[in-house]
Amino acid sequence: MSSEKEVQIRKNQGIQPRHVAIIMDGNGRWAKNQGKSRISGHKAGIESVRRAVSFSVNHYLDALTLYAFSRENWNRPKKEVMDLLDLFIVVIESEINSLHKNNVCLKIIGDISRFSRRLQDSIYSAEEQTKSNQGLRLNIAANYGGRWDIVHGVRKIAGQVKDGLIQPEQIEEETLSSHLCLHKIAPVDLVIRTGGEYRISNFLLWQVAYSEFWFTDTLWPDFDEYVFEGALNAFAQRERRFGGTSI
Template identity: 45%
Template sequence: MTDTGTPAQPFHVAIIMDGNGRWAKARGLPRVAGHKRGVESVRKIIKAAPDLGVTHLTLYGFSTENWRRPEQEVSALMGLLRLYLRNEAQKMHRDNVRVSFIGQAEQMSQDIQDLMRDVTALTANNTGLNLTIALSYGGRWELTEATRAIARKVASGECQPDDIDEAMINASLMTHALPDPDLLIRTSGEQRVSNFLLWQCAYAEFLFVDTLWPDFDGEVLADCIARFGLRDRRFGAVSSLV
């Protein structure tokens, strides 16, 4: 909370979308039914976020560890991803959403890579919500890749070891063009970050909510933002409330 008493506003919200499988199981449905319902929640949050003052939204769509899931489930998830990118690209463009992706795109099938490239190009000049979708993404992988990139610069003489600082590391990450998240939300009651934005969330506020992702909507997001406004963000300094 600021010194004026004005509630803090999270401009960049990152969400770990969890609970699709449990939502489906509770209803006696196959897991894919939960994933399909989860896509509806994605639509709702993209629509609601700008009205709540959010300028950047990063969604954890598929982690590097998710490849270990049963082949049938992974195939179903990839099918839903294809449908989403095909069906939603024009709508997001009309809504002025700028879409980008982080993660190991090369691990996706060629047609999905093409869809990712197309929606990125289509929305590149939009000026509304900045939507980042993390696909085949892992924070440790991203930091490893950044370390390799910097090591190559040192080896080529482009920089010296003593030149390495936080700014150089940040510039080597896939998120270098994004502000750090202000708020990280994880749904379904789980309380871990699951290898998501490990560097970027150093000073993010964390909220772990019991709501399963298929039930997450604009009202729940608004409540999370209101709860964020009650936090005293100190960034290592003395509390302004003392």
Template identity: 45%
Template sequence: MTEGSEPDHIAIIMDGNGRWARRRFSPRTEGHKAGVRATQAIIEACARRGVTALTLFAFSSENWRRPESEVRILMELFLRTLRDEIGRLHENGIRVRFIGDRAGLGRSLQTEIGRAEEKTAANGNLTVNIAANYGGRQDIAQAARRVAEEVAAGRMRPEEVDARTLGAYVSLSDLPEPDLFIRTGGERRISNYLLWHLAYTELWFTDRLWPDFDSAALEEAIADYQGRQRRFGRTTEQVEHQRHA
């Protein structure tokens, strides 16, 4: 993929809700609510552009370290938003999937996640993957454990295990790897997010806080992506030759 092409898969760390609220002397919960509205707008923008997949980091495995009261509010907001929005997403042909350890989530949320996935399973306009209680290292460790089980059962030989084999067991293995990674909020790190998947992804960071990230900001990120040349280990000359072949 070279300059000017559209990203098929976009991955986003939605950072800055709390700081957005603090700057307005509001409770952090108001920031999270504003973040939900921003998420709705970006899903709609990606659907309009014809993006194939959008993967959103909603709650990391490390976020349990936050104050108990904030975690509780986040889970309640997560549950309420899922109930309120799944009908609209389904009507627009959007498929919703979840990655992460859902067993660590509340029973009501687990039930709603299952319903959302079942209801939208056949939709094909855009796949929205929501990472909840997710960690990249845990994802790779789980994949390695499953491969080890295959070897132990005699269904796979140790010498058959390579990057391609392991990659078939990580989350989202049925989708193309992200073309573009976006992180809002000013931080310049990937924070244990999709570690396996981001090996060749173009990274884009912005100081804009997530509630302020809109379709215009998305366009800016995509325009920057389209100005880059993705070589995947090849030379510029090789890429140009393939482009014009």
């Protein structure tokens, strides 16, 4: 494994991403292929989350953002939704000490007000326990949607305009950006989607404006350090121009 100094050099050169976001897709299809229930696929996906977090820590990423539960996921069968939320509680409560031990700062992004009181309490407790950690910033997007994020930010700005704290002509891109999720951390450099789909599914619509995208047919429960390494290797070959030219 490279040293932290070597990784920092690669980050400065733009070869190593600082912030990776992953759309974790394929749990249900994995379970179907195995002849198992959908919740079995979600449970198998938890092992991939552990591997992805461990990989990110070992490769000195600044941030890892995982798309765990979208606002549209409420439209799934009620039992699957309830099983997913129950699993979310179990995972948070069973993994938080390990995350804390590894200096990981956990943050849940999204509208958690719709969750049960127990799940909300688990989230608040986990965030409080790890808030001072200076290692990997682990963001879990739960009841999150990119459009919701933007609308939520616009509402905050509209309230400031109404109160006379800001004038409409003072609103810039940074104004909105500062009111969205993830505004205090490194921009998303790389978006990975598993499961063979080629869309972003309302994920971080504002934040991925200049991100690199990498898609794989690998179903999420089969996502491991080798696949993750492949994504980073592909990223290292990209030329990021941010609207400019290379010559």
